[in-house]
Structure formats: C-alpha cells, structure tokens
Amino acid sequence: MFALALSLLLAQAAPAPVEAAVRAAAVGGARVEVRSFKVGGKPCAAVRADVRPAVKSSGAVPVRVQGDGCEAWGWAQVALFVPVQKVTAAAKEGARIESSTEERELTPGRTYVAALPDGAVASRPLAIGTLLEPQHLRSAGPSIGAEVTVVASSGALQIAQRGRVIGCSGSKGCAQLANGRRVEGTFENGRLLVELQ
Secondary structure: HHHHHHHHOOOEEOHHHHHHHHHHHHHHHHHEEEEEEEEEOOOOOEEEEOOOOEEOOEEEEEEEEEEEEEOEEEEEEEEEEEEEEEOOEEEEEOOOOOEEEEEEEEOOOOOOOOOOOOOOEEEOOOOOEEEHHHEEEOOOOOOOOOOOEEEEEEEEEEEEEEEEEEEOOOOOOEEEEEOOEEEEEEEEEEEEEEEOO
C-alpha cells in the first residue's frame, strides 16, 4: 500500500514540453492524453523533450527531457485514441458492412479499421456493435472454401490456375493453390488477380 502511494506521489502531471513531444509522436494524428509523467534519477525540469519511437498504443512511453544544465529519462503514461469503424447492422459473411465512426482507446496488440476500404465485405458474420479489425474484412468475391481461378501477372506474362479461397485480413482476397502456396490479390469478375513481384 505504501509503495503504491509513493508511486502515485512521484508520478506527476506532464510538463508542457513532454505533452507536446508525446502528441507529436502519436501515429497518424491520433488523439493522445498524457495521464502522468515520472522522471527517473535526478530531477530535471523539462525545457525540451523527445519521444522515440512513435506512440502506437496506450501504455508507458519513454521520454528524454532536457532542462537548464540537466538531462534525464522518464516515463509518460499515455492513452491513445483512434477512429474506429463500429458495425451498425448485423452482416452475414460476404455481405456489405454498414458502420459508423467513433473514437476508441487503442490498447497494445489491437488494430482497428479507421475507414472501410472500397469493396470490403464481412469475412465472417458480424454482430451490431462489433469494432472492426482487419480480420473482419475481405474483398468482395467468392466465399471461403470456393474454387476460384487465380490469374498471376508479371508484366505482360499471365498464368491462370485453380485455387481455393481462404481467409485473410484486410480488404485483399486470398487463395491457396494446389501446390500449397498462399497468394493475395484482388477479386475481379469472379477471378483472383495477383501481381507478382
């Protein structure tokens, strides 16, 4: 109990340079709140602050602070908020998704869809209120398990072969070929078009 009280006393509101550095390091213009800041070692009143790497989710973020004749490292506890697509009408697998945008905290290990890609459909049945993640989407086309013609292109060369549609995340379409190879592409006119590198 004493250790928790001491920890809360040592954590303090973040100085303005720390707030600014954390906001500048937030990915994709996400909104970020600095909940507390604690300097390790000797006290150093922050005049400048630097945050590396980019702030990609809520949690503890290392911050280097510089003051008049001092330099120190500290930890900022941050909450990162991102736009998320939320399902507004139940959708069956392969159906178009109806959604609205709302802001949610991004915790470590989560990835949300900020905007629905063109042609994206549900990769599985989705209930109202589901917060969309990449694995909830696939490009419009045949359902998982269906046979599909895969057309692989490299410049002017094109090769067509049969494959079976498999699930994959995002708005891409995926198939597994007879030799076991997994390919990603875009469904068009019932075929999976794959660009070879």
